[in-house]
Amino acid sequence: MRTSWFLACLVGGVGCGGAAAPVAVDPAEGTPSGGTVRGPSVPDVRCKDDPAAGDAGDFRHFKNVLISLLGDAKHRGFDLVTSADSATQALEGWISYTVVDKALEDEDVDVFACRAGQWSRVGTARTDDEGHFALALSGAGRLPIGMRDLFVSVVGDRTGARFLGYVAPEGTRLVVSDVDGTLTSSENAFLETIVLGIEPEARVGAAKALAAAAGRNEQLVYVTARGNQFTCATRQWLDDKGFPRGPMRLSPSFVTLPGGDTVDFKTQAISALSAAGLALSAGVGNRATDVTAYSQVGLAADHIFIELPEFASEVQPLLDARQAIGFTSYDELTGKL
Structure with a gap:
């Protein structure tokens, strides 16, 4: 069964990092409106087009070239849901092809986050033997409060998929x-x-x-x-x-x-x-x-x-x-x- 590193982190407390100062709203993405009894409003940060990830690179393994040619990409992200005071944010998902969901193993993917309406590359991760990738953000590298578009791009052919990140303020x-x-x-x-x-x-x-x-x-x-x-x-x-x-x-x-x-x-x-x-x-x-x-x-x-x-x-x-x-x-x- 495919599992989520982030889910294991939340439930089991494994590899989640220690205490860290909470993230805040990025002023460039809007200031909360003061809130209601349910908590403050949250910036909804969107990017219209997919990121310009660059030209396709090389697959690390020849077999993965063949897999990528067998059928359509079935990539998907695992939406980030976390609080502002979480020490670690995990951007993760699965990379696969064809209707049988064939995993792309041991290949690099670039991960992007929409920041103030513009795509920003936040890092590169490598898939495991189930096609799962996970990129941990910590410290100043964490995403600010808000709902935002995320994107994963396969380096080998630049196929990709959008997903969401939600970093919640206190009281959500x-x-x-x-x-x-x-x-x-x-x-x-x-x-x-x-x-x-x-x-x-x-x-x-x-x-x-x-x-x-x-x-x-x-x-x-x-x-x-x-x-x-x-x-x-x-x-x-x-x-x-x-x-x-x-x-x-x-x-x-x-x-x-x-x-x-x-x-x-x-x-x-x-x-x-x-x-x-x-x-x-x-x-x-x-x-x-x-x-x-x-x-x-x-x-x-x-x-x-x-x-x-x-x-x-x-x-x-x-x-x-x-x-x-x-x-x-x-x-x-x-x-x-």
Whole structure:
């Protein structure tokens, strides 16, 4: 199973560094507006085009030349989510090609961060035998407070992928949302995208409700049991449907079946967010696994919201036991997230 160095760092405390002064907002990227009871606003730093990474170099291994020619790049980053006082920030992800997700092993990648609307190269990392790269930033090299575009570029052919970095100020609160069946029109709508190329519709009012939460300085994080090879497709769908920008967590496994495996993945992913020093405000889902995962990370029942009626028979016993609150229209969540 592919794992995240950053996740291990947060949960296990391995290689995370000692105490360091918190990072602040870069004045060139905007000053927080003074904040609300939910905490200060955060700069959203974007770069329109991909970085000019330079000409393609040479692959370190001839076999990787062949791999790069076998099919399309499937690279993806693991969105950075951390607090301003974290001593180390890890920029990481996976480099692979073709529909079978063939890892690019032992090759160099350049990592870029968007700073004040311009791309800045922050370092070079080398992939391991699973195509995973990790670049640790510490001290003055850490990114300032804000949401920002990140980019990874393979030196050998200059294929690349965007991802996000979110460095949160003190007092940040997170709203966590599932995707499939919660935001998409049905639980299996994304399967139709994979098989038939049909883009799923969004639940009516879902984007508006989450945008209202974001407008109150709640930060959205999307946690889905989809395999992380669908990172870029998921991010694009959220953007196309007008959902607020936010980091994502997708399963490291190609397939995560409903039930215990899904609960374990979501519980671990959300626990890592808490371990990073970020408070959880609410959780939105549509299945019993969502109720269980949100409960296990400490969310109170009146902050767990379950979309109905697709899995009403499955979740009704939990609703009757007052372990969560059901809703049939996203209008009902106005002011609750």
